[in-house]
Amino acid sequence: MSSLSKLLKEALAQPPSAAQARPAKLKRHLLVFHTEKGYRLCLKHLRANKVHPFKAIRCLRAVLCRFPLHADLTPLRQHALVKRVEADRRLRIHNVGPRSGSRARLHASCASNRPPQVVPWGIRRIGAPLLFSRNQGKQIRVAVLDTGIARHPDLKIAGGVNTIDGGSSLDDNGHGTHVAGTIAALNNRFGVVGAAPRASLYAVKAFNQFGTGYVSDLVEGIDWCIRNRMQVINMSFGLLTNSPSLRTMIRKAHKQGIVLTASAGNNGAKSGGLDYPARYPETIAVAASTREGRIASFSSRGAGIDVAAPGQAICSTYLNRGYASLDGTSMACPHASGTAALLLRANPRLTPARVKKLMKATARPLKGYSPLAQGAGVLNAARAVRLA
Structure with missing residues (x-):
């Protein structure tokens, strides 16, 4: 199974068009982990790669990330350390x-x-x-x-x-x-x-x-x-x-x-x-x-x-x-x-x-x-x- 860091890097990667003047559209998702280990590994990767903005939510062992709109999150969902990948829904x-x-x-x-x-x-x-x-x-x-x-x-x-x-x-x-x-x-x-x-x-x-x-x-x-x-x-x-x-x-x-x-x-x-x-x-x-x-x-x-x-x-x-x-x-x-x-x-x-x-x-x-x-x-x- 691919490492969590590799999967995060692939999911967060901007498509070639993002290099143009117009920024790519992003979607907000919560990565919720089974254990403290997965939670900390995710934070370590994001900080090492200076990925911003993101939010660490300790009470859920979750990390909020912004992924490119068309990113395939299926590999992340299937990773053993990941409990779920949930859309960070907007409400009123x-x-x-x-x-x-x-x-x-x-x-x-x-x-x-x-x-x-x-x-x-x-x-x-x-x-x-x-x-x-x-x-x-x-x-x-x-x-x-x-x-x-x-x-x-x-x-x-x-x-x-x-x-x-x-x-x-x-x-x-x-x-x-x-x-x-x-x-x-x-x-x-x-x-x-x-x-x-x-x-x-x-x-x-x-x-x-x-x-x-x-x-x-x-x-x-x-x-x-x-x-x-x-x-x-x-x-x-x-x-x-x-x-x-x-x-x-x-x-x-x-x-x-x-x-x-x-x-x-x-x-x-x-x-x-x-x-x-x-x-x-x-x-x-x-x-x-x-x-x-x-x-x-x-x-x-x-x-x-x-x-x-x-x-x-x-x-x-x-x-x-x-x-x-x-x-x-x-x-x-x-x-x-x-x-x-x-x-x-x-x-x-x-x-x-x-x-x-x-x-x-x-x-x-x-x-x-x-x-x-x-x-x-x-x-x-x-x-x-x-x-x-």
Whole structure:
């Protein structure tokens, strides 16, 4: 069998046309190894041959490489040291509001930077304010795996990381900041209030300013959450196909006792199923409901939905110290994350499976919708915490 170094050299070799002025198109793949030996051999070859850019992902014993578009990776896949060669798939955040880069719809009651405090309809609908006199999710560590979190007077950020390039974890899109506000906007005298206003927010930036990211960045983000002992991870994004690497990390986080919430997807009634990671049984898959007590038309349907939560016209924190109203299962998911923080504050011994069970057992079913649309029904944080 050919040596790993030789196979890497052949796969990474640029075709003759690459010598021309126009650079060759490249494709991103993760090389995942069975053992530490293969992982280290790969890194040694890449460094010796000054192959850049690449990323070492220790938690998976994987290396991210960029291969020429038409490179034949079959010999690498068949090498004894290689566990798999996986495309580093691109994925998007799950909001159906304004497209990235455009202006968000300003909420009527949140038009200024410091408006009098309002309780968003979604927070009120799940009953979170009924708990605030005794439970606001104090010090429960919640990671927002998203576009980052912007500095905002209505948010208190405890820390964060950027897994894209190691730079700032500040938000340059708006999505992550909006999600963070629904989870834990402060219970002060202005702006909005989140489901768990005293939870500790952590920004795990794995998506760029356009709301796109790669599996490799998510893998590193989840690994950071495990190493830094996060208790809840909010995942308001989706992938149409399964990623074995993402699956591995979801399982690892779940085994470490982390509650994982995931948005179901925005593909509507004819979606044919949920997006990943919401399809994974370790997650709490969240559909979107409306103020009128319906399941939102954009909310994906399919087996595996656990609960629904408010996801239309959701007012929350945004860029430039402002507030905005957005739609999407992205906006529904953080209601579940905030509820998880309240549950863990009420009973720190709860397992992820028990948190999910409590949410489902206390949800309010909507008339006229099957479990394929709403799961057990609309989230009820107040009832769930009473049973914790």
